[in-house]
Amino acid sequence: MKSSFHINIKMALIACLAVLAPALVAKAQDSRIQMGSLDHLAVKASQTVDVNIDERLMRMAARVFSDKKEDEREVKQLIANLKGIYVRSFEFETDGQFAAADVEAIRTQLRGPGWTRLVNVTSKKEGMLEVYLLFNAEQIGGLAVLHTDDRELTVVNIVGPVDLDKLAKLEGQLGVPELGIESPKPKAKNDEK
Amino acid sequence: MNDDYLWDKTGQPDPEIQKLEEILGALRYQPKPLVIPRRRNYFALMAIAASVLLAVAAGTIWLRVRSRDEAPKQQAKVVVVEEAARPAPPVNKSAGNQSPVVANNRRRKGSASSAVDRQEALKAKEQLMLALRVTSQKLHLVHTKTE
Numbered sequence: 001m002k003s004s005f006h007i008n009i010k011m012a013l014i015a016c017l018a019v020l021a022p023a024l025v026a027k028a029q030d031s032r033i034q035m036g037s038l039d040h041l042a043v044k045a046s047q048t049v050d051v052n053i054d055e056r057l058m059r060m061a062a063r064v065f066s067d068k069k070e071d072e073r074e075v076k077q078l079i080a081n082l083k084g085i086y087v088r089s090f091e092f093e094t095d096g097q098f099a100a101a102d103v104e105a106i107r108t109q110l111r112g113p114g115w116t117r118l119v120n121v122t123s124k125k126e127g128m129l130e131v132y133l134l135f136n137a138e139q140i141g142g143l144a145v146l147h148t149d150d151r152e153l154t155v156v157n158i159v160g161p162v163d164l165d166k167l168a169k170l171e172g173q174l175g176v177p178e179l180g181i182e183s184p185k186p187k188a189k190n191d192e193k
Numbered sequence: 194m195n196d197d198y199l200w201d202k203t204g205q206p207d208p209e210i211q212k213l214e215e216i217l218g219a220l221r222y223q224p225k226p227l228v229i230p231r232r233r234n235y236f237a238l239m240a241i242a243a244s245v246l247l248a249v250a251a252g253t254i255w256l257r258v259r260s261r262d263e264a265p266k267q268q269a270k271v272v273v274v275e276e277a278a279r280p281a282p283p284v285n286k287s288a289g290n291q292s293p294v295v296a297n298n299r300r301r302k303g304s305a306s307s308a309v310d311r312q313e314a315l316k317a318k319e320q321l322m323l324a325l326r327v328t329s330q331k332l333h334l335v336h337t338k339t340e
Contacts, residue, residue, distance in 0.1 A: 013244075049323065049327060051320050051321075051323055051324040051327075053317060053320055053321055053324060057317040057320075057321075058317075058321065060310070060313065060314040060317050061314055061317035061318040061320075061321045063314055064311065064314045064315055064318050065318065075321075075322070075325065078325070079321065079325075085321065085324040085325070085328075086324075087323075087324045087327050087328070089327060119335050119339060121335055121338040121339060123338060126334060126338065129331065129334060129335050129338065131332070131335055143328075145328060145331045145332065145335075147331050147334075154327065154331065156324070156327060156328045156331060158328065164332070167325070167328060167329055167332060
């Protein structure tokens with residue numbers, strides 16, 4: 001009777017695992033990064049970029065892209081299969097406005113299963129630049145870019161299959177107005193000094 | 194002929210009776226222990242079904258809570274805070290009003306819904322372009338550094 005009871009318990013556990021395992025795997029392979037831990041930096045930042053575009057907004061935006069204009073057509077193709085784009089960028093007037101723990105909260109997620117650090121660039125001028133890719137089997141399932149320097153913290157998270165070549169080519173072709181993001185930082189620092 | 198054999202198995206048996214006795218002997222009562230058929234044990238099946246239901250319910254609740262926490266934050270905005278002493282950005286005409294640009298993730302009904310949807314789509318497009326621009330800029334920087 002006791003062994004029968006143990007067998008029943010084992011079978012129940014196996015059934016539970018069989019049900020929960022796909023959900024756990026799906027969660028593990030989710031390429032969405034939680035950036036809520038960075039919210040408190042907005043009050044300290046001189047410039048904040050906060051973009052949250054989910055799949056619905058993406059589809060909505062895709063409808064207003066023109067097929068006649070080449071650059072817009074390229075963007076439309078690029079975002080066709082994406083499930084979301086999330087950007088948090090903070091620029092500060094002074095050094096040391098964010099803690100290492102803020103960066104670590106993001107980096108910890110990028111150490112999760114599936115994520116691979118593709119590039120890690122460290123320079124005195126530009127700080128630290130890391131590019132991570134999430135692989136689902138052999139396909140890219142997501143992209144994350146983490147850029148930190150003394151006065152900037154930027155996290156970019158693209159959810160879904162990304163064409164890196166197309167994305168890199170978009171630089172200077174988008175036709176959107178400048179929003180001050182590309183202001184040359186080293187020069188600004190010199191001006192302040 | 195003595196009939197005692199039929200009563201108490203004494204005396205001379207009749208050969209015909211003896212033959213009948215042999216034939217019918219196969220059907221004689223055989224003492225056996227009483228076996229009561231066991232009822233089928235459905236405990237294992239019930240336990241599995243309960244576990245599966247519990248797991249599905251837990252998963253559903255978790256997904257609902259998760260989506261409720263995340264869904265309302267579908268908003269894209271850019272906030273630019275400039276100080277008076279700080280030189281203006283080189284080209285910043287469209288963002289010069291310094292007001293946050295917000296694309297809300299809300300569904301609207303009514304006759305003007307298509308116009309509102311289009312407006313929302315245009316805002317989403319603007320934010321999308323901004324996001325792609327930031328991404329592209331960072332990747333370009335990586336590319337430059339790794340070359």
